[in-house]
Amino acid sequence: MPTAISELTTMRVGGPAREFAVAASSDELVALVQDADASGTPVLLVGGGSNLVVGDDGFDGLVVKVETSGMRIDGESLWVAAGTPWDSVVAASLDEGLAGLEALSGIPGLSGATPVQNVGAYGTVTSDVLASLSVYDRETGERATWTPDRCGFGLHRQSVFKHSSRYVILDTTMKLRRSESSDPVRYAGLADRLGVSIGDTVAAKEVREAVLDLRGQKGMVLDAEDHDTWSVGSFFLNPVMTTVPAKAARAPQYPDPSGIKVHAAWLIQNAGFAHGYGREFGAGTVSLSTKHVLAVTNRGGARTADVMAFASHIRDGVEAEFGITLVPECDLVGCSLN
Numbered sequence: 021m022p023t024a025i026s027e028l029t030t031m032r033v034g035g036p037a038r039e040f041a042v043a044a045s046s047d048e049l050v051a052l053v054q055d056a057d058a059s060g061t062p063v064l065l066v067g068g069g070s071n072l073v074v075g076d077d078g079f080d081g082l083v084v085k086v087e088t089s090g091m092r093i094d095g096e097s098l099w100v101a102a103g104t105p106w107d108s109v110v111a112a113s114l115d116e117g118l119a120g121l122e123a124l125s126g127i128p129g130l131s132g133a134t135p136v137q138n139v140g141a142y143g144t145v146t147s148d149v150l151a152s153l154s155v156y157d158r159e160t161g162e163r164a165t166w167t168p169d170r171c172g173f174g175l176h177r178q179s180v181f182k183h184s185s186r187y188v189i190l191d192t193t194m195k196l197r198r199s200e201s202s203d204p205v206r207y208a209g210l211a212d213r214l215g216v217s218i219g220d221t222v223a224a225k226e227v228r229e230a231v232l233d234l235r236g237q238k239g240m241v242l243d244a245e246d247h248d249t250w251s252v253g254s255f256f257l258n259p260v261m262t263t264v265p266a267k268a269a270r271a272p273q274y275p276d277p278s279g280i281k282v283h284a285a286w287l288i289q290n291a292g293f294a295h296g297y298g299r300e301f302g303a304g305t306v307s308l309s310t311k312h313v314l315a316v317t318n319r320g321g322a323r324t325a326d327v328m329a330f331a332s333h334i335r336d337g338v339e340a341e342f343g344i345t346l347v348p349e350c351d352l353v354g355c356s357l358n
């Protein structure tokens with residue numbers, strides 16, 4: 021019985037993997053990829069499957085589930101193998117008296133995938149704390165240790181790893197601070213929740229609790245019982261443009277290195293798609309989250325085709341209303357919007 025990719029992803033869609041393997045160590049991970057490359061077999065790496073949507077036909081190649089483990093703390097430096105669940109890294113760092121990751125609490129997935137889209141939340145992004153990472157380069161066949169300047173971070177959710185299968189991230193090292201105090205709070209909603217001002221610091225563990233609470237309210241912490249979390253988190257990127265169309269002038273906007281970033285959730289809501297929208301759509305297997313309009317969710321029994329049709333419908337509605345085309349944030353493999 022081939023492994024169903026739907027069992028490996030948080031959206032719980034995706035057909036079978038032609039071949040499937042689990043990598044329990046970095047050497048095993050590299051060997052699996054090397055052998056597949058030598059035989060011309062396509063490879064798909066899967067971590068927590070929380071940013072990945074695979075087509076109903078599955079993957080015609082080798083799916084490798086990254087399950088490498090290990091974490092080491094040396095002074096203010098934290099080394100972690102790619103297969104370690106990200107939130108366990110955050111929790112362990114705080115328990116060890118290291119601050120810096122608290123705002124990134126509760127993000128699903130594995131630590132090896134956090135640099136892929138320079139994961140971020142509540143004012144912190146991975147590149148703020150990343151000191152180095154080890155990669156296996158499938159083109160040169162070599163392993164190397166990179167500093168962040170090689171990773172192509174900069175634009176929103178971008179890196180040299182995103183939408184590329186050239187590099188396998190084996191481990192990451194983060195530079196943290198030995199302190200019980202958080203980094204300065206950078207996000208208004210978090211500052212409100214903590215009852216402090218932007219720029220203030222509080223106990224780092226208090227920030228973690230507040231972030232987990234805020235994320236939970238938005239369905240942004242995985243919970244198998246809650247279909248609002250059967251998602252990839254934010255399905256669409258916040259669009260960046262040089263001129264904001266007049267109709268979208270009231271949307272929250274933020275400066276971005278390449279223009280103005282516009283709040284995608286506002287666009288979706290103001291194009292007429294409310295929380296939970298979609299129950300009447302298609303077979304009723306997909307809808308927007310009842311807690312957060314940026315999350316496209318599987319209500320049970322969805323196929324990838326349903327997700328693609330529904331996400332296309334949302335994109336088209338926003339485009340018709342504002343002339344702005346939303347683009348998926350997650351990785352689509354063997355599927356695309358219509």
Ligand SMILES: Cc1cc2nc3c(=O)[nH]c(=O)nc-3n(C[C@H](O)[C@H](O)[C@H](O)COP(=O)(O)OP(=O)(O)OC[C@H]3O[C@@H](n4cnc5c(N)ncnc54)[C@H](O)[C@@H]3O)c2cc1C
Nearest residue numbers: 065067068069070071072129130132133139140189252253
């Ligand atoms: C409820 C929910 C909330 C979320 N909230 C946030 C948020 O606040 N901020 C945010 O930025 N993201 C968020 N996400 C998205 C997601 O959690 C992150 O992108 C996460 O880092 C993905 O990790 P993963 O291990 O699940 O990656 P996967 O989904 O397994 O993989 C994602 C991509 O990375 C590749 N990949 C995986 N491992 C490696 C590796 N070791 N080397 C090279 N490539 C690799 C895969 O092939 C795939 O292309 C959320 C998702 C969900 C479901």
